[in-house]
Amino acid sequence: MKIIKISIIGALLTTFLSISSINAAQYHNPIQHENENENIVNEMFSGLKDDDLVLEIEEGSFLAGPGVATCTNLSTGEVIAEYNVYSDENSITVNEAKDIILEEMNNPSTTYRGANPPSSNTLITLNYGQIYYSNKFSGSGWRFSEHQFKAKSGSGGDYLRWRSFIDSGRVGNYNEGYATKNSGTIQGTTLNVDQYVWNSEGSLGQIYFTYNPLAGTYYEVANING
Structure with a gap:
Protein backbone atom coordinates (compact mmCIF):
# COMPACT_ATOMS: atom_id res chain seq x y z
CA MET A 1 0.00 0.00 0.00
CA PHE A 45 17.00 55.65 -31.53
CA SER A 46 20.52 54.77 -30.44
CA GLY A 47 22.69 57.87 -30.48
CA LEU A 48 19.78 60.07 -29.39
CA LYS A 49 18.88 60.99 -25.82
CA ASP A 50 15.37 60.48 -24.48
CA ASP A 51 14.83 64.23 -24.22
CA ASP A 52 16.05 64.97 -27.78
CA LEU A 53 13.35 66.20 -30.14
CA VAL A 54 11.88 64.34 -33.13
CA LEU A 55 9.06 65.27 -35.48
CA GLU A 56 6.41 62.79 -36.61
CA ILE A 57 6.04 63.78 -40.26
CA GLU A 58 3.69 60.91 -41.10
CA GLU A 59 1.93 58.41 -38.88
CA GLY A 60 4.68 56.28 -37.38
CA SER A 61 7.62 57.96 -39.19
CA PHE A 62 9.94 60.44 -37.47
CA LEU A 63 12.63 62.96 -38.34
CA ALA A 64 15.51 63.92 -36.05
CA GLY A 65 18.39 66.35 -36.37
CA PRO A 66 19.17 69.98 -37.16
CA GLY A 67 18.20 72.19 -40.06
CA VAL A 68 15.44 71.92 -42.62
CA ALA A 69 14.42 68.81 -44.59
CA THR A 70 12.39 69.40 -47.74
CA CYS A 71 9.76 67.17 -49.32
CA THR A 72 9.47 67.67 -53.09
CA ASN A 73 6.89 66.41 -55.58
CA LEU A 74 8.97 64.54 -58.15
CA SER A 75 6.39 65.08 -60.89
CA THR A 76 6.22 68.87 -60.61
CA GLY A 77 9.40 69.78 -58.74
CA GLU A 78 7.27 71.67 -56.23
CA VAL A 79 8.39 71.79 -52.60
CA ILE A 80 5.31 70.57 -50.78
CA ALA A 81 6.64 70.57 -47.21
CA GLU A 82 9.55 71.73 -45.08
CA TYR A 83 10.41 70.15 -41.73
CA ASN A 84 12.39 71.79 -38.95
CA VAL A 85 12.47 69.59 -35.88
CA TYR A 86 13.75 72.27 -33.53
CA SER A 87 11.19 74.94 -34.41
CA ASP A 88 8.06 72.88 -35.14
CA GLU A 89 5.49 73.08 -32.33
CA ASN A 90 4.47 69.48 -33.07
CA SER A 91 7.89 68.06 -32.20
CA ILE A 92 8.00 65.58 -29.33
CA THR A 93 10.73 63.92 -27.29
CA VAL A 94 12.41 60.67 -28.26
CA ASN A 95 10.89 59.11 -25.16
CA GLU A 96 7.39 60.04 -26.35
CA ALA A 97 8.17 58.69 -29.83
CA LYS A 98 9.30 55.39 -28.27
CA ASP A 99 5.95 55.10 -26.48
CA ILE A 100 4.08 55.66 -29.76
CA ILE A 101 6.08 53.02 -31.61
CA LEU A 102 5.91 50.52 -28.73
CA GLU A 103 2.14 50.89 -28.56
CA GLU A 104 1.92 50.08 -32.26
CA MET A 105 4.34 47.15 -31.97
CA ASN A 106 2.46 45.66 -29.02
CA ASN A 107 -0.94 46.25 -30.65
CA PRO A 108 -0.16 46.07 -34.37
CA SER A 109 -2.44 47.18 -37.16
CA THR A 110 -1.95 46.20 -40.79
CA THR A 111 0.20 48.58 -42.82
CA TYR A 112 1.21 47.87 -46.40
CA ARG A 113 3.99 49.77 -48.13
CA GLY A 114 4.01 50.47 -51.86
CA ALA A 115 4.22 47.48 -54.19
CA ASN A 116 6.08 49.60 -56.79
CA PRO A 117 9.14 51.87 -56.63
CA PRO A 118 8.20 55.50 -55.86
CA SER A 119 9.00 56.92 -59.31
CA SER A 120 6.55 59.83 -59.33
CA ASN A 121 6.16 60.08 -55.58
CA THR A 122 8.07 62.38 -53.25
CA LEU A 123 11.72 63.12 -52.61
CA ILE A 124 12.92 63.98 -49.10
CA THR A 125 16.17 65.94 -49.02
CA LEU A 126 17.98 65.55 -45.71
CA ASN A 127 20.13 68.27 -44.19
CA TYR A 128 23.43 67.14 -42.72
CA GLY A 129 22.87 65.45 -39.35
CA GLN A 130 19.23 64.57 -40.01
CA ILE A 131 17.85 61.05 -39.57
CA TYR A 132 14.56 59.70 -40.94
CA TYR A 133 12.92 56.71 -39.21
CA SER A 134 10.30 55.04 -41.41
CA ASN A 135 6.94 53.64 -40.42
CA LYS A 136 6.49 49.89 -40.52
CA PHE A 137 6.29 47.46 -43.42
CA SER A 138 4.17 44.36 -43.97
CA GLY A 139 2.71 42.51 -46.95
CA SER A 140 4.06 40.02 -49.49
CA GLY A 141 6.29 40.40 -52.52
CA TRP A 142 8.57 43.38 -53.06
CA ARG A 143 7.71 46.41 -50.92
CA PHE A 144 9.17 49.87 -51.40
CA SER A 145 9.76 53.02 -49.36
CA GLU A 146 7.13 55.73 -49.60
CA HIS A 147 9.79 58.31 -50.57
CA GLN A 148 13.05 58.73 -52.41
CA PHE A 149 15.88 60.32 -50.41
CA LYS A 150 18.87 62.51 -51.16
CA ALA A 151 21.50 64.40 -49.19
CA LYS A 152 21.19 68.17 -49.31
CA SER A 153 23.55 69.73 -51.83
CA GLY A 154 26.69 71.06 -50.20
CA SER A 155 26.23 68.99 -47.03
CA GLY A 156 29.19 66.69 -47.54
CA GLY A 157 28.49 64.49 -50.55
CA ASP A 158 25.86 62.14 -51.96
CA TYR A 159 26.20 59.32 -49.42
CA LEU A 160 23.37 58.44 -47.06
CA ARG A 161 23.64 56.03 -44.13
CA TRP A 162 21.03 53.26 -44.12
CA ARG A 163 19.96 50.61 -41.62
CA SER A 164 17.16 48.02 -41.65
CA PHE A 165 15.33 46.72 -38.57
CA ILE A 166 13.43 43.44 -37.94
CA ASP A 167 14.15 42.16 -41.46
CA SER A 168 16.78 42.79 -44.10
CA GLY A 169 16.30 45.02 -47.14
CA ARG A 170 18.07 46.72 -50.03
CA VAL A 171 18.86 50.26 -51.09
CA GLY A 172 19.25 51.56 -54.63
CA ASN A 173 17.85 54.01 -57.14
CA TYR A 174 14.50 53.83 -58.91
CA ASN A 175 15.89 51.91 -61.91
CA GLU A 176 17.43 49.28 -59.66
CA GLY A 177 14.19 48.91 -57.73
CA TYR A 178 12.19 48.63 -60.95
CA ALA A 179 14.56 46.01 -62.40
CA THR A 180 14.49 44.02 -59.19
CA LYS A 181 10.70 43.86 -59.19
CA ASN A 182 10.06 43.38 -62.91
CA SER A 183 13.07 41.60 -64.44
CA GLY A 184 13.83 39.13 -61.68
CA THR A 185 17.39 40.47 -61.38
CA ILE A 186 18.04 41.53 -57.81
CA GLN A 187 19.89 44.84 -57.77
CA GLY A 188 20.87 47.44 -55.21
CA THR A 189 22.95 47.15 -52.06
CA THR A 190 22.12 44.63 -49.34
CA LEU A 191 21.06 45.92 -45.93
CA ASN A 192 21.50 43.25 -43.29
CA VAL A 193 19.53 43.72 -40.09
CA ASP A 194 20.97 46.37 -37.74
CA GLN A 195 24.07 47.00 -39.87
CA TYR A 196 24.96 50.47 -41.17
CA VAL A 197 25.55 50.85 -44.92
CA TRP A 198 26.64 54.07 -46.63
CA ASN A 199 25.22 54.30 -50.13
CA SER A 200 25.45 56.79 -52.99
CA GLU A 201 23.43 56.96 -56.21
CA GLY A 202 25.12 60.16 -57.39
CA SER A 203 22.50 62.69 -58.47
CA LEU A 204 19.68 60.13 -58.24
CA GLY A 205 17.35 59.61 -55.32
CA GLN A 206 17.71 56.53 -53.13
CA ILE A 207 14.94 54.11 -52.19
CA TYR A 208 14.54 51.24 -49.74
CA PHE A 209 12.98 47.94 -50.77
CA THR A 210 12.47 44.56 -49.14
CA TYR A 211 10.92 41.22 -50.10
CA ASN A 212 8.19 39.55 -48.02
CA PRO A 213 9.12 41.73 -45.03
CA LEU A 214 8.52 40.47 -41.55
CA ALA A 215 5.67 42.48 -40.05
CA GLY A 216 6.99 45.57 -38.33
CA THR A 217 10.10 46.00 -40.50
CA TYR A 218 11.52 49.55 -40.41
CA TYR A 219 14.38 51.38 -42.06
CA GLU A 220 16.49 54.36 -41.05
CA VAL A 221 18.22 56.74 -43.45
CA ALA A 222 20.56 59.52 -42.35
CA ASN A 223 22.75 62.23 -43.83
CA ILE A 224 25.64 61.41 -41.52
CA ASN A 225 29.24 60.54 -42.38
CA GLY A 226 30.09 58.52 -39.29
Whole structure:
Protein backbone atom coordinates (compact mmCIF):
# COMPACT_ATOMS: atom_id res chain seq x y z
CA MET A 1 0.00 0.00 0.00
CA LYS A 2 2.86 2.41 0.77
CA ILE A 3 4.35 1.77 -2.66
CA ILE A 4 1.01 2.56 -4.33
CA LYS A 5 0.57 5.76 -2.25
CA ILE A 6 4.11 6.91 -3.10
CA SER A 7 3.47 6.25 -6.79
CA ILE A 8 0.22 8.23 -6.71
CA ILE A 9 1.88 11.14 -4.89
CA GLY A 10 4.75 11.09 -7.38
CA ALA A 11 2.36 11.18 -10.31
CA LEU A 12 0.43 14.08 -8.78
CA LEU A 13 3.66 16.01 -8.19
CA THR A 14 4.77 15.45 -11.79
CA THR A 15 1.42 16.67 -13.09
CA PHE A 16 1.51 19.71 -10.82
CA LEU A 17 5.04 20.63 -11.89
CA SER A 18 4.12 20.21 -15.56
CA ILE A 19 1.10 22.49 -15.20
CA SER A 20 3.21 25.00 -13.27
CA SER A 21 5.83 24.98 -16.03
CA ILE A 22 3.21 25.60 -18.72
CA ASN A 23 1.66 28.41 -16.72
CA ALA A 24 5.09 29.92 -16.13
CA ALA A 25 5.84 29.83 -19.88
CA GLN A 26 2.48 31.38 -20.67
CA TYR A 27 3.10 34.09 -18.10
CA HIS A 28 6.65 35.03 -19.16
CA ASN A 29 6.33 34.92 -22.95
CA PRO A 30 4.43 38.21 -23.32
CA ILE A 31 6.92 39.95 -21.02
CA GLN A 32 9.81 38.63 -23.08
CA HIS A 33 8.09 39.85 -26.26
CA GLU A 34 7.57 43.31 -24.82
CA ASN A 35 11.22 43.45 -23.75
CA GLU A 36 12.28 42.49 -27.28
CA ASN A 37 10.19 45.34 -28.68
CA GLU A 38 11.74 47.75 -26.18
CA ASN A 39 15.21 46.62 -27.25
CA ILE A 40 14.31 47.20 -30.91
CA VAL A 41 12.97 50.68 -30.25
CA ASN A 42 15.95 51.62 -28.09
CA GLU A 43 18.27 50.43 -30.86
CA MET A 44 16.33 52.45 -33.44
CA PHE A 45 17.00 55.65 -31.53
CA SER A 46 20.52 54.77 -30.44
CA GLY A 47 22.69 57.87 -30.48
CA LEU A 48 19.78 60.07 -29.39
CA LYS A 49 18.88 60.99 -25.82
CA ASP A 50 15.37 60.48 -24.48
CA ASP A 51 14.83 64.23 -24.22
CA ASP A 52 16.05 64.97 -27.78
CA LEU A 53 13.35 66.20 -30.14
CA VAL A 54 11.88 64.34 -33.13
CA LEU A 55 9.06 65.27 -35.48
CA GLU A 56 6.41 62.79 -36.61
CA ILE A 57 6.04 63.78 -40.26
CA GLU A 58 3.69 60.91 -41.10
CA GLU A 59 1.93 58.41 -38.88
CA GLY A 60 4.68 56.28 -37.38
CA SER A 61 7.62 57.96 -39.19
CA PHE A 62 9.94 60.44 -37.47
CA LEU A 63 12.63 62.96 -38.34
CA ALA A 64 15.51 63.92 -36.05
CA GLY A 65 18.39 66.35 -36.37
CA PRO A 66 19.17 69.98 -37.16
CA GLY A 67 18.20 72.19 -40.06
CA VAL A 68 15.44 71.92 -42.62
CA ALA A 69 14.42 68.81 -44.59
CA THR A 70 12.39 69.40 -47.74
CA CYS A 71 9.76 67.17 -49.32
CA THR A 72 9.47 67.67 -53.09
CA ASN A 73 6.89 66.41 -55.58
CA LEU A 74 8.97 64.54 -58.15
CA SER A 75 6.39 65.08 -60.89
CA THR A 76 6.22 68.87 -60.61
CA GLY A 77 9.40 69.78 -58.74
CA GLU A 78 7.27 71.67 -56.23
CA VAL A 79 8.39 71.79 -52.60
CA ILE A 80 5.31 70.57 -50.78
CA ALA A 81 6.64 70.57 -47.21
CA GLU A 82 9.55 71.73 -45.08
CA TYR A 83 10.41 70.15 -41.73
CA ASN A 84 12.39 71.79 -38.95
CA VAL A 85 12.47 69.59 -35.88
CA TYR A 86 13.75 72.27 -33.53
CA SER A 87 11.19 74.94 -34.41
CA ASP A 88 8.06 72.88 -35.14
CA GLU A 89 5.49 73.08 -32.33
CA ASN A 90 4.47 69.48 -33.07
CA SER A 91 7.89 68.06 -32.20
CA ILE A 92 8.00 65.58 -29.33
CA THR A 93 10.73 63.92 -27.29
CA VAL A 94 12.41 60.67 -28.26
CA ASN A 95 10.89 59.11 -25.16
CA GLU A 96 7.39 60.04 -26.35
CA ALA A 97 8.17 58.69 -29.83
CA LYS A 98 9.30 55.39 -28.27
CA ASP A 99 5.95 55.10 -26.48
CA ILE A 100 4.08 55.66 -29.76
CA ILE A 101 6.08 53.02 -31.61
CA LEU A 102 5.91 50.52 -28.73
CA GLU A 103 2.14 50.89 -28.56
CA GLU A 104 1.92 50.08 -32.26
CA MET A 105 4.34 47.15 -31.97
CA ASN A 106 2.46 45.66 -29.02
CA ASN A 107 -0.94 46.25 -30.65
CA PRO A 108 -0.16 46.07 -34.37
CA SER A 109 -2.44 47.18 -37.16
CA THR A 110 -1.95 46.20 -40.79
CA THR A 111 0.20 48.58 -42.82
CA TYR A 112 1.21 47.87 -46.40
CA ARG A 113 3.99 49.77 -48.13
CA GLY A 114 4.01 50.47 -51.86
CA ALA A 115 4.22 47.48 -54.19
CA ASN A 116 6.08 49.60 -56.79
CA PRO A 117 9.14 51.87 -56.63
CA PRO A 118 8.20 55.50 -55.86
CA SER A 119 9.00 56.92 -59.31
CA SER A 120 6.55 59.83 -59.33
CA ASN A 121 6.16 60.08 -55.58
CA THR A 122 8.07 62.38 -53.25
CA LEU A 123 11.72 63.12 -52.61
CA ILE A 124 12.92 63.98 -49.10
CA THR A 125 16.17 65.94 -49.02
CA LEU A 126 17.98 65.55 -45.71
CA ASN A 127 20.13 68.27 -44.19
CA TYR A 128 23.43 67.14 -42.72
CA GLY A 129 22.87 65.45 -39.35
CA GLN A 130 19.23 64.57 -40.01
CA ILE A 131 17.85 61.05 -39.57
CA TYR A 132 14.56 59.70 -40.94
CA TYR A 133 12.92 56.71 -39.21
CA SER A 134 10.30 55.04 -41.41
CA ASN A 135 6.94 53.64 -40.42
CA LYS A 136 6.49 49.89 -40.52
CA PHE A 137 6.29 47.46 -43.42
CA SER A 138 4.17 44.36 -43.97
CA GLY A 139 2.71 42.51 -46.95
CA SER A 140 4.06 40.02 -49.49
CA GLY A 141 6.29 40.40 -52.52
CA TRP A 142 8.57 43.38 -53.06
CA ARG A 143 7.71 46.41 -50.92
CA PHE A 144 9.17 49.87 -51.40
CA SER A 145 9.76 53.02 -49.36
CA GLU A 146 7.13 55.73 -49.60
CA HIS A 147 9.79 58.31 -50.57
CA GLN A 148 13.05 58.73 -52.41
CA PHE A 149 15.88 60.32 -50.41
CA LYS A 150 18.87 62.51 -51.16
CA ALA A 151 21.50 64.40 -49.19
CA LYS A 152 21.19 68.17 -49.31
CA SER A 153 23.55 69.73 -51.83
CA GLY A 154 26.69 71.06 -50.20
CA SER A 155 26.23 68.99 -47.03
CA GLY A 156 29.19 66.69 -47.54
CA GLY A 157 28.49 64.49 -50.55
CA ASP A 158 25.86 62.14 -51.96
CA TYR A 159 26.20 59.32 -49.42
CA LEU A 160 23.37 58.44 -47.06
CA ARG A 161 23.64 56.03 -44.13
CA TRP A 162 21.03 53.26 -44.12
CA ARG A 163 19.96 50.61 -41.62
CA SER A 164 17.16 48.02 -41.65
CA PHE A 165 15.33 46.72 -38.57
CA ILE A 166 13.43 43.44 -37.94
CA ASP A 167 14.15 42.16 -41.46
CA SER A 168 16.78 42.79 -44.10
CA GLY A 169 16.30 45.02 -47.14
CA ARG A 170 18.07 46.72 -50.03
CA VAL A 171 18.86 50.26 -51.09
CA GLY A 172 19.25 51.56 -54.63
CA ASN A 173 17.85 54.01 -57.14
CA TYR A 174 14.50 53.83 -58.91
CA ASN A 175 15.89 51.91 -61.91
CA GLU A 176 17.43 49.28 -59.66
CA GLY A 177 14.19 48.91 -57.73
CA TYR A 178 12.19 48.63 -60.95
CA ALA A 179 14.56 46.01 -62.40
CA THR A 180 14.49 44.02 -59.19
CA LYS A 181 10.70 43.86 -59.19
CA ASN A 182 10.06 43.38 -62.91
CA SER A 183 13.07 41.60 -64.44
CA GLY A 184 13.83 39.13 -61.68
CA THR A 185 17.39 40.47 -61.38
CA ILE A 186 18.04 41.53 -57.81
CA GLN A 187 19.89 44.84 -57.77
CA GLY A 188 20.87 47.44 -55.21
CA THR A 189 22.95 47.15 -52.06
CA THR A 190 22.12 44.63 -49.34
CA LEU A 191 21.06 45.92 -45.93
CA ASN A 192 21.50 43.25 -43.29
CA VAL A 193 19.53 43.72 -40.09
CA ASP A 194 20.97 46.37 -37.74
CA GLN A 195 24.07 47.00 -39.87
CA TYR A 196 24.96 50.47 -41.17
CA VAL A 197 25.55 50.85 -44.92
CA TRP A 198 26.64 54.07 -46.63
CA ASN A 199 25.22 54.30 -50.13
CA SER A 200 25.45 56.79 -52.99
CA GLU A 201 23.43 56.96 -56.21
CA GLY A 202 25.12 60.16 -57.39
CA SER A 203 22.50 62.69 -58.47
CA LEU A 204 19.68 60.13 -58.24
CA GLY A 205 17.35 59.61 -55.32
CA GLN A 206 17.71 56.53 -53.13
CA ILE A 207 14.94 54.11 -52.19
CA TYR A 208 14.54 51.24 -49.74
CA PHE A 209 12.98 47.94 -50.77
CA THR A 210 12.47 44.56 -49.14
CA TYR A 211 10.92 41.22 -50.10
CA ASN A 212 8.19 39.55 -48.02
CA PRO A 213 9.12 41.73 -45.03
CA LEU A 214 8.52 40.47 -41.55
CA ALA A 215 5.67 42.48 -40.05
CA GLY A 216 6.99 45.57 -38.33
CA THR A 217 10.10 46.00 -40.50
CA TYR A 218 11.52 49.55 -40.41
CA TYR A 219 14.38 51.38 -42.06
CA GLU A 220 16.49 54.36 -41.05
CA VAL A 221 18.22 56.74 -43.45
CA ALA A 222 20.56 59.52 -42.35
CA ASN A 223 22.75 62.23 -43.83
CA ILE A 224 25.64 61.41 -41.52
CA ASN A 225 29.24 60.54 -42.38
CA GLY A 226 30.09 58.52 -39.29
